[in-house]
Amino acid sequence: TAAARAITESPAAAQVVVSLGTDQAITAAGLAQVARAVPGGARLVIVLPVPAAARARVLAAAMPVVAARPHTALADWGAVASGQPNLATGAGALLPAGAPAHARAVRTTLAALTGR
Numbered sequence: 001t002a003a004a005r006a007i008t009e010s011p012a013a014a015q016v017v018v019s020l021g022t023d024q025a026i027t028a029a030g031l032a033q034v035a036r037a038v039p040g041g042a043r044l045v046i047v048l049p050v051p052a053a054a055r056a057r058v059l060a061a062a063m064p065v066v067a068a069r070p071h072t073a074l075a076d077w078g079a080v081a082s083g084q085p086n087l088a089t090g091a092g093a094l095l096p097a098g099a100p101a102h103a104r105a106v107r108t109t110l111a112a113l114t115g116r
Contacts (some may be wrong), residue, residue: 017106019047019077020058021092028061035065035072043113044072045106050081050092075109077102 016038020026031046038044046062048055055078066072080101081087087098094102 015043015045015110017045017047020049026058026061028064031061031065035069042071043110044069045075045109045113046072047075047106048078050078050088051090052078054092071113073109073113075105077105080105
């Protein structure tokens with residue numbers, strides 16, 4: 001996938017955040033390919049999208065990756081933004097007012113992975 005290529009071609013990172021959209025065909029195999037591209041000790045956060053149907057699809061694809069790869073967790077942006085139209089559109093697009101809450105969700109998940 002394009003995400004896996006971008007990770008592989010980038011310098012080694014201590015953390016990688018994969019924020020998935022709602023219009024993509026998300027599969028466990030595709031997410032596993034992305035996870036394999038992440039350096040072994042790096043923390044990997046997979047951000048779940050806003051619309052419930054997309055969130056459920058990504059969650060189903062992400063759970064095997066989270067279970068199999070150490071230092072990997074989910075940030076449930078959908079749960080944070082749900083019912084708050086000022087944070088994201090109904091289609092899941094992040095609105096400017098939602099940026100701080102989105103960043104906080106990712107930071108909280110990264111901190112949980114490091115125990116801080």
